[in-house]
Amino acid sequence: MGHTLLILGDQLLREHPGLDGANRVITVESEAMLRRRPLHRQRAHLVRSGLRHLAAELRERDGLEVIEHRGAATLAEALAQHDGEELVAAIPNDLGARRALEGHGVRLVDSGQFLTAPDDFAAWARGRRRLRMEDFYREQRRSFGVLVDDAGEPLGGRWNFDAENRQPPPKDGLNAPEAWSPREDEIDAEVRADLDAAAARGVVFFGADVPRRFAVTPAEAHAVLEDFVAHRLREFGPWQDAMVEPGNPFLFHSLLSVPLNLGVIDPLTCVRAAEEAYHAHDLPLSSVEGFVRQVIGWREYVWGMYWLRAEQWPDANALRAELPLPAAYRGVESGWNCLDTVVAGVAQHGYAHHIERLMVLGTIGLTAGVVPWELVRWFQTAFVDGAEWVMAPNAAGMALFADGGEMVTKPYAAGGNYISKMSPHCKSCQYKPSEKHGERACPVTALYWDFVDRHTERLAANNRTARSVSTWRRFDQDTRDAVRARAASAREELDGG
C-alpha cells in the first residue's frame, strides 16, 4: 500500500522525492499559523497560491488524489484526519517544523531543495577556526564548476568583484526596467477571497494586498529568471548596493528569493542561466559573479549556518542587546527618512533589497540594541521571502552580530554617512548625517557612536573597528554626553516618542 505525502508550503518541488510510492497527497493551510503572529498579506497569499497551483498540477499531471486541508485550524488537526495512513514528508526547512512532524510520527525524506546538505556543511565547518562565506563560496564554485577554468581557477583571475559592485546611485537617479510580473488567475482570486474572509474573522495581516508580484510556479519562476538575465543582470553588479526613492523598489535585483525559497526553481538553474548569458552575450563578469556569489555562496552558506547552530539561534545575543522591537518597524513613523521609507516599502511590497535590509533595518537594529530574535521574528512577519532558516543567520547573525562574529568579521555598524552616500534619503530628511549631536543631529549617526561607546572593549580588540574606538576616545566629555543623550532620544523616536 502506498503512503500519504504531506507537502509543506515552502517545498513545492515538482519532483518531490516523496511522490515516489505515494497514493495520495495532502496540503495544509492552517489558520492557526496566521493567528500565531501577523504575516505579510502577500506572503500568506504567495504560499497559498503556490500550494493550490501545485495541487492542481499534481491532479492533472499525475492523476493523484490531492486533499487540501484549507480550513484546518492546525497542522495536528489536519494530520489527525489521516490516522492509520503512513505519512511521509520532506525534511522541513526549519527546526520547529521538523520537530513537529517527527512528533506526529511522519517519515521524513531528504528534500534535495538545496545544493549543500546540512551534514556536508557541518563537515566543511568541522575543525575550521573561521567559517567565512568567502572560503565556502570558492569551494562551491569549484565543486559545481561555475565560472572556473579547466584548472578550477576563477574566470577573470579573481574570485571576488565586490569592489566594482558597490557603486552609489548616480545623482540624477537610477532607472531599471520594470521586472516581469505574473498574471493572476482564478486560483489567486480564490486565495484572495479566502484571506479576506480570514481577515473578517479577526486574522491580522501586516502590509498591503496588491496584485501578485512574485513567482509561485516553475513556469513563472523561469519567466522571472529569463527576464532578469535578459534585462537586468547586466547592471545588477554595479547597482547591487544602491538605494533609491520609492517608485522602483526592485532596481536590478532578480526577485528570485520567493520562488527559490518555495522550491519552484532550483538554485543551480539560476546560476547556469547567468553563466550562459556571460558567455553568450558578453555580460560583465562582475555582475554575473555578483549574482552567482549570492545564490551558490550566500544562500547556501546561510542554509548551512542555520542548521549548524539551529538550537542556538533563538537565544544568540553576543552583544547582550535588550531593546524590544521598536514600533517604527511596525510602521509607526520615526521621522527618519531612511527608516520610514524602507519600512513603508516593506509594508507595500513585502520586499526590500539586501542593502536596505542589512544597512538600514539591520544596522539601526544593531546600533539601537534590538534583541536579535525579536528582529528575526519581525523579518519573518514582514517579508514575502521570510523563513526562519534564512532570517536567523541573516538578521541575527549577519545584521545583529548575535553570534559574536562567527559569520562576519566585524559588526555591520554604520552612521548616517553611509546611508547618505548610498541613497537619496538624507537629502530630504530633517536630520544631517554628518552631525552626531545637536538639534539636527542624525539619529543613525548618534546611535553609531553610542554603539561604539557601549562596546569599546570588543571593538578596540578588532583591528577592523579599533579606529572608531580611538576616534570616540578623542571626543571631549561634553561631546560624548551629547551623543549619548541624542542616542537616548533616538531610541524614543524609534518607539514613536
Ligand SMILES: Cc1cc2nc3c(=O)[nH]c(=O)nc-3n(C[C@H](O)[C@H](O)[C@H](O)COP(=O)(O)OP(=O)(O)OC[C@H]3O[C@@H](n4cnc5c(N)ncnc54)[C@H](O)[C@@H]3O)c2cc1C
Ligand atoms: C537582515 C537580512 C534579512 C534577510 N532576510 C531574507 C529572507 O527572509 N529571505 C531571503 O530569501 N533572503 C533574505 N535575505 C537575503 C537577501 O537580502 C534576499 O535574499 C534578497 O534581498 C532577495 O531579493 P532578490 O531575490 O531580488 O535578490 P538578489 O539581490 O537578486 O539576489 C539573488 C538571490 O541570492 C540569494 N541571496 C542573496 N543574499 C542572500 C543572503 N544573505 N541569504 C540568503 N540568500 C541570499 C537570494 O536567493 C536572492 O534571490 C536577508 C538579508 C538580510 C541582511
